[in-house]
Amino acid sequence: MRTFYYFLADVQQVSDQEILFDLYHIIKPAKEEPVRERMKSAVVLPRHYFDYLINNGVMQVEGMSRYKTRQEATVAIGMNIKSIGRHILFDMCFSPQTYKLWQHADAFIDEISLPADIFEEYVYRLGALSRFRYLGRVDDPLAAAEIGENDMIEFKQDFLLSKPGIIKSVVAFANSNNGNLFLGISDEGKIVGVNHELEQYGDPDKYILAITQYIQDKTTPFLTPFPKITLQKVEDKYVVCIFVEVCSELICGLDKNGEKFVAIRTNNRSFIVRDPHQIGEIYVKRKLGSEIGRRLGLL
Structure with a gap:
């Protein structure tokens, strides 16, 4: 039996331009009473964005039985992820055009927390973009050296002698989770x-x-967003900090023969994936989300 879930807007005030409402989330298991959770109070949203959520079947209205949506406008929605785990904490961002979404979003519902599988389905149903903007970014080489290598931190001794490993790590972070690659720190965490x-x-x-x-030439498709590369000075030593954001596309590296390879990050290390079924799973997760993939029998 399928479980249904949706947002519920308890409308407090309506104008030609905006809607004021309290936001709830409803989880309704089949043949059971729905579970109602209060998410936000006194949310103000431009009317065309409010209507878009209703017209796409992810929100219902309470408090105004005769509320009628207007003609649909062009809307882009983005989920700006702040933390991940069993629950996803995110801001829902609204903009008229996709290219304006992150820099020029003109409406937000901030600090929403949902179970990961439910979050993924909303992304799918809304055709939303999602990003892990700066989640896990570490700019301080000293702090990184103290933490040590983990799922989001990796060290390389230098650039020129570590080129293949650098590409493998960049690709792995792009396919798995945001990550920080430091050039000029040894595997033991010593700043060299x-x-x-x-x-x-x-x-x-x-x-x-x-x-x-080099990163641009040895990865495909083009990394979007492209890794942030900075040079930091620790006492008299320079360290390169490369912050890689997870990508929505499956990213491949190119080896010395120009052959493509896929890498992922697991158990604090970057690994090349050769099993085509596993590569297919990564691709499905990128395109549909892991929960949707499971429901379609693809994972």
């Missing part, structure tokens, strides 16, 4: 720096450009 490589290039900007170009 990349000063010798900076001297070879003669200019920090040229050095960072070389790393950027």
Whole structure:
């Protein structure tokens, strides 16, 4: 028996432009009483965004039995994820166009928390974009060295002698979760720096450009968003910090022969995946979400 869930808007005030409402979430197991959870109070949302949620079947209205939606407008919705686990904490962002979604969203419902499988279905039903913006980002090499390598932190001694490993790690983070790759820190967490490589290039900007170009040339499709690459100084040593955001597309690396490979992050390490069925699972999770994939019998 299927469980139904949806948002419920207890409308307090309506104008031509905006709706004021209290937001609830309803979980209704088959043949059982629905469970009602209060999510937010006094939410204000432009009317065309409010109507969009209703017209797409993810929200119902309480408090106004005769509420009528208007003609649909073009709407882009994004889920800005703040923390992950059994529950996903996120902001729901609204914009007229997708390209304006993150930088110029003009309405938000912030700090919503839902079970991970329910969150994934809402993303699917709304055709929403989701991102793990800066979740898990570590900018301080000293802090990273103290934490040590884990699912979101990996160390490389340098750039020039670690190129294949760098691409494998970037691809693994892009396919698994946000991650931080540090060049100039040993596997043991000792900051050794990349000063010798900076001297070879003669200019920090040229050095960072070389790393950027190498990652761009050795990954496909184009990483969006592209990793953030910065140079940090720890006492007299320089460390390269590369922050990789998880991508919605399946990302492949290119080996020395130009052959594609897929990598994922698991058990604190980056691994190349060769099983085509496992690669298919990764692709489905990227496109549909893990819960939807399971329901379709693909995972």
